[in-house]
Amino acid sequence: MPEGHVIHRLARDLTGAFGGRAVRVSSPQGRFAEAAGLLDGTVLLGAEAWGKHLFVDFGGRFVHIHLGLIGKLRLAEGLELAAPDTLRLRISEGAWVAELRGPQTCALITDAERAAVVATLGADPLRADALPERAWQRISRSSRAVASLLMDQRVTAGVGNIFRCEVLLRHNIPPMLPGNELSRVKWNRVWADLVELMGEAVVKGRIDTVWPQHLPEAMGRPPRVDRHGGEVYVYRRTGQPCLRCSRAVSEVHFEGRRLYWCGTCQRRR
């Protein structure tokens, strides 16, 4: 259940554990067996993330991984082989083991195919080569809701439901505001904030979006974190008091996902 920070963190850690080494590759479940056979014993050069896409470089051929909603990629030392019926991909070298389960995508692709995937993606706040101006062009010319545009991987890559809900709260933006009614100044702040928030999430391995003065402890309430481990303002806090204004957090189903926001802080003006 990953947003871009999880994928970038995995790319970093996979490169650290396996980069430049000949690795064992297998597919205990069998659904990636043919490709795993081709890669077994070859050198893993490194891994790179673009938005929520992960590309593991085996020298001009890449394992393209997308975790989707439920996929998990664990990397640890000394993992015992368990539940092989769901283990799509296993990479190991020395004591290091990576285990991939439930991915939406796990495919062996060429460099051209990798480039084609990358070409579909919008600005990734976690990449130094991101082009936020291109994202702004799309947003400022669209009548679609900002909440929809931020989740659109062709616009901003790597942003998921948590960052989408939280960044809108942090900038008092009504989720249904059309993109073409968002000011340039606000977009600049949103982008800079995504760069900072997502960067911190890569380092910490969790999403924390709450400003210190709004932390529950600072407000005399006991600490409370979301199941994903991070401290958030509105995500999955329906009916609970907004950490800034204490009014109840709202929720709607929007484009197949749950959208959380504070009707008071994010009132349209």
Place this chain on the structure above:
DNA sequence: AGCTCATGGCGAG
């Protein structure tokens, strides 16, 4: 044991 839901995204209608 069964049910629901999850930090996603695709294709059919």
Place this chain on the structure above:
DNA sequence: TCGCCCTGAGCTG
């Protein structure tokens, strides 16, 4: 807009 794909955690019985 809906159904569907993949897996497992957290509920309810």
